[in-house]
Amino acid sequence: MSTQEEEKLGKVYDATLVRRLMPFILAYKKQATLALLMILLASAFQIITPKLTQIGIDDYIQHNDLAGLRIIIAVFIGVLVLGFFTRLAEMYTMEWIGQHIMFDLRQKIFGHLQHLSLTFFNRNPVGRLMTRVTNDVEALNELFTSGMVAIFGDILTLIGILSIMFYMNWKLTLATMLVLPLLFIITIIFKIKVREAFRAIRTRIARINSYLQENISGMMVVQLFNRERKNFIEFDKLNRDHLDAYLKTIFYFAVFYPAVDIIGALSTGLIIWYGGIKILAGQLSFGELVAFIQYAIMFYRPISDLSEKFNILQSAMAASERIFSILDQKQEEGHAESEMETSPHLRGEIEFSDVWFAYKDDNWVLKDVSFVIEPGEKIAIVGATGAGKSTIINLLGRFYTIQRGKILLDGQNIDSYGLQHLRRNIGIVLQDVFMFAGTVADNIRLGNSQISDEKIRQAAKDVNALGFIEKLPCGFDERLIERGATLSVGQRQLLAFARALAFDPAILILDEATSNIDTETEILIQAALQRLTENRTSIIIAHRLSTIQHVDRIIAMHHGEVREIGTHEQLLAKNGLYSRLYRLQFSAEQSANTPIETPVI
Template sequence: FSLEVVTILVDFVKLAAIVAILLWMNVRLALVTLGIVPVLFITSFYFRQRLRDCYRAVRTRIARINSALQEAISGMRVVQLVRRERRQAEEFDAINSDHRDADMRSVLYDSAFSAAVELVGTVAVGLIIWYGGGSILRGAMTFGTLVAFLEYTNRFFVPIRDLAAKYSVLQSAMASSERIFALLDTASEIVPPGSPRPIPDDGGGAIEFRDVWFAYRPGEWVLRGISFSIAPGERVALVGATGAGKSSIIRLLIRLYDAQRGRILVDGVDVRDADLSSLRRRVGIVLQDHYLFQGTIERNLTLGDPRISPPKARSAAAISGAEGFILALPKGYEEEVRERGSNFSVGQKQLLSFARALAYDPRILVLDEATSSVDSETESQIQKAMGRLLAGRTSVIVAHRLSTVAGCDRIIVIHHGEIREEGTHSQLLQRGELYAALCRLQFGGS
């Protein structure tokens, strides 16, 4: 694209020089030649929007093709399992045909524009021969002057033809850049404070929610009047049915979203007033949807942070229980991780996620369904190491498996975005309400 821009600038310089020569040779013939310039502008204006629309359609359909390919490749096992290969191929053929048709429309307009420029150039030459021939008959011009003028006129249209060829390239680039700029111009919903308040370095990781209301869509409240506090070093569990709002509380804590009402404080500082990087450094999260990057295992543990030394990363792996399978690998910590960690089991990837969170040594550790993807043996290993994992840290555990939260200092039961119960495991069982009902559903008995 940059090379095309330079070429266009050179063409404009050539045009300016040729126009000056034409005016010097014969002003009237030069005006006849330049009289077709408005026609060129009108033609360009006519095709500009149509070419842009065509290239927009092409880019949209290329995005659909890429999305369909990515989805088909990622879900290949499911496609084969349900014997959907033929239907998948038919859907892709339909998307591909739609792209072909859009591309053919862009080729049609591009060819029509080039032909229109050629036609205008031919008409200009005809006008010059007609007017110049009459001038020769009247004795107002020599034949040599007309030949020279025709030669320069041909040279005048060479850069114009080049510009016409570049025009479609520019329109295609503009259609692509519109999508990029639309993304870059998207305003962030989370605006950093102008004068951020520092979170105390000696803070222990206290958390407080004060009458927090939150909705992803206006009027559809996910959380209603959530109020609770967690003391430094305390281990608190959030339990409830799917969609109750547990994960939304975590997203608000690290300020992925802002609450519409209420306040959220970490060590006495409102998260909306705190520096985002400082806030998120204090919170380590192990999510249900773990993600590994391409590179070595050690690189995945440190993520290139110079503050995390290799010994510190390996110590975190040992504490989390991941070191056992890492050392069994041919290259150990230098073993390459394939795309999305496809060369590791789900349980191994989850253990690596634990180790990565611990390597950052956060004051607050959040486990969001962190053991939902591991087998019973791996979960048992994690439970044994949980004391070391959570020692000295404020811990928030979101779980459906109630066996993982029975030992917590406090359990908060969320139901339909509201706090329904709060207490220890034994206290909530004695009340015989919602938490007790969840336990009966999971463990059976009365």
């Protein structure tokens, strides 16, 4: 799929795309001007050396003027040194610009992605989005460094060489140019052939590698079913195909390189013959003959590179098209309001009123859900997998928009709140606690500079996280890797509690971890939970007996509907859905803490 996508090559030049890229380039106007100047100088210094040789031969060597030759040598040294520095400066400024544009673009795409809705992320696989941020941007870099600017530089060089040659002797110039069409044709044929061959190689190596990958991952099956021999034969065939494709390109290269040499020799031969005649006629000097031979060689490289450059342009255009299609995606509504906006603290009253919701089409995940949660109330939601528990969390944070009904917060529709304001007032602690790259303190503070070190410490202490944090080699300054793999599940949960407490949200939403946590940590967590839910509206997707025993009310859900609401005792007495769920999910803890997993939870 992705290879096909990369293969799709379009235009070499697309005015609309270039126009959209312009602002990124114009941000570096000064540097770009400098780069152009350097290209100009570097080409000039390159072009001038054969001319110097010619003057040296004609004016001084032929006239035994050693003092004059020394002057030319001095100039030559100057040209070489200046040439060295201008070339260096040219490359550096050009790449500098390319790198900075790449930086800006990457930053822009990444920033843009942050504010796209979850619906967008559900539609686009992670891999595809990654490619935009990484490889596509990289391809655009080539556009600036080896594409547009380099072509410009090459054309300048060619014009420069031609002018000098014409100035020296226009007839000989024309004679030398006779071989150019030949070079052109051979190069074009070669490039076309090689491109085809390389395409074949690419698909074949991709086939080999995916076959190999599949065989490595499935080696157990291969061995169990005695397929080693047969799969090897199959692999050998793919390997052989790849080899054959390569043999073709080797052939093209083996023909192309000597062919270019021969064309070069043809032009040298022409210069010797025709130039020789001119010398005999007194119309050409020896120095000019030598300079011509050198210029002819200089002429080849840019010409044979030209088609390569077109490829770069082509893939860069395709990449920028893909990048802009991301940048054109509409961002979530309401994300843009200023961060400084501090609306009054919410009370935390929640009402779901006849809410219907589907992630896709009309596969209703929530059906006519209604309930009211009073400020400061503690609620547990229970239900089997697929009952719609997590969806309620998603809707409260406005990650998705509901199709029917209303969700009210403090009596106001949640759509009327700014996104950031809303989400800051809701503390969500998910099962898989996500640690951001940074220190322990960073992970509690989460970039909110208003939270002091003092407060972080207090929060950690209140949720019983201080004990293990202080045991870490660097305490609060211990660096965590992403996803926090260095900490245990229980520790991560405690850290997430500290985070929530430090932020002091009006509403706490907690998806309890299902994994087994040792009894000691379990006790710490339960105590922390008590502390955390004090005076705060709390919704807990409960997986633990100790949790449901401490909440005010329980909402039992089934297949997207609210079936029962009430206290633990009330619902048990009903002997309906909840009592069954209770026996299934929570009774085991009561008896013997049996280790058998129940796949339903």
